[in-house]
Amino acid sequence: MKTVRLDLSHSPYDIHIGQGLLQRVELIVPLLPQKQVAIVSNETVAPLYLEKLRASLEGAGVCCHSIVLPDGEQYKTWETLNLIFDGLLANRCERKTTLIALGGGVIGDMTGFAAAVYQRGAPFIQIPTTLLAQVDSSVGGKTAINHPLGKNMIGAFYQPRLVLADLDTLNTLPDREFSAGLAEVIKYGLIDDFEFFEWLESNIERLMSRDSEALAHAIERCCRNKARVVAQDEKETAGVRELLNLGHTFGHAIEAGLGYGAWLHGEAVAAGMMLAAHASHELGQIDDESVARIKALLTKAALPVAAPDLGLARYRELMAGDKKVESGRIRYILMRELGQCYAGELPLDVLEKTLKTGCDR
Known part of the structure; x- marks a missing residue:
């Protein structure tokens, strides 16, 4: 495993790069304010990796909720963002519930934006499953949704607590x-x-x-x-x-x-x-x-x-x-x-x- 430190004065965090990281719950659990997470994924990635991540976390005593969104850039909208809030509220998620983005750049951007505004700020973790997300969108805290008149025009700067780039997820990438x-x-x-x-x-x-x-x-x-x-x-x-x-x-x-x-x-x-x-x-x-x-x-x-x-x-x-x-x-x-x-x-x-x-x- 390789580790890159993003050294921000107020919220530094690690970017771990390697194989088999979905099972490395010891990298995740110490960063959770409470043992409850909401995993946000999409209809393409969830069947491949959601249960593997859930099983690893539940094995460490973490309560997991799942929110599965439609897949595609065309769904990076207010309407889809509200599906995240619907899931969080329906499961009585608190401000210390950690949101975990399991997917590509669209999932990472929307989950980060949801975390930035849910109860005025909840912790979140990035687990990017595409090459683009692993090298770029998961790192640096830019979160957003699109507007018909412009891409990523509605969002916030909001840093994750951790980025886990599992190279194994690239094996299923088209x-x-x-x-x-x-x-x-x-x-x-x-x-x-x-x-x-x-x-x-x-x-x-x-x-x-x-x-x-x-x-x-x-x-x-x-x-x-x-x-x-x-x-x-x-x-x-x-x-x-x-x-x-x-x-x-x-x-x-x-x-x-x-x-x-x-x-x-x-x-x-x-x-x-x-x-x-x-x-x-x-x-x-x-x-x-x-x-x-x-x-x-x-x-x-x-x-x-x-x-x-x-x-x-x-x-x-x-x-x-x-x-x-x-x-x-x-x-x-x-x-x-x-x-x-x-x-x-x-x-x-x-x-x-x-x-x-x-x-x-």
Whole structure:
């Protein structure tokens, strides 16, 4: 087992990465304010792992309640969030009842948001079961639901007490979901870790074959990178954490424009990173070779490298609701070079050229 410490002054916690962690209740039980938990999962993950986790906890004397939600980004809504509250209230869960998120990014985000507001704050634990959630969404305390006009626009910063990334859960992950997670892995190499980007270029085949040693290394590296950034800028007020949104300004627009669930989040981020690369190239900051290397790595990860053609006006309309917008100006995460990003604006003519180059036509 590998352990990464997210060292926040008010609520530090550990991220454990390894195999067989669903049975490692000694990692969970000492963090419970009382021996009662509500496990939130979905209709896909629950049949695979819910009973295994429940049996482990009940064997340690923990009372377990289960809340099973429909599966999919399209259910990341107020209506589905209320199903969590219905389950908590029906089972007379108290403010010291720990919510456990067992699933991917949607389950983690909704469970964390529910914990943030249930009785004004209940403890929660993340047990991410997708690659994307293990390397990104489960770490750092961002919780949210979607709105038809924007992704993750309603939420809270609320840190878990623990993250358990059990590599065994990746064995049942569909290939498309696995590739979507690799988009977030590649993102970390592009933002601020060129050495990792080069490692990914040399090891992408091992990752695609789900080699456990390669996966453990990549997940730990991503978590260390994110933990370092979050520790500097937990609530994205210092301009450091926003760099983690490489590809997301375009990506969130793609998700909203096509309808949530049409593209997976990681697929939209991959296309968004390519658009960011094309924009950075138009600005004269990265060369043809750099763009080609990004495209080649994403292609080997079975990810889209062309964005859907929503049209310039529609992209601008959707991106105008992005959380990084300041004084009405859209901010993008762009590349100075591979492994070095910054937040900035795009002139309209550059955006138009970027979309012409990077969209399917």
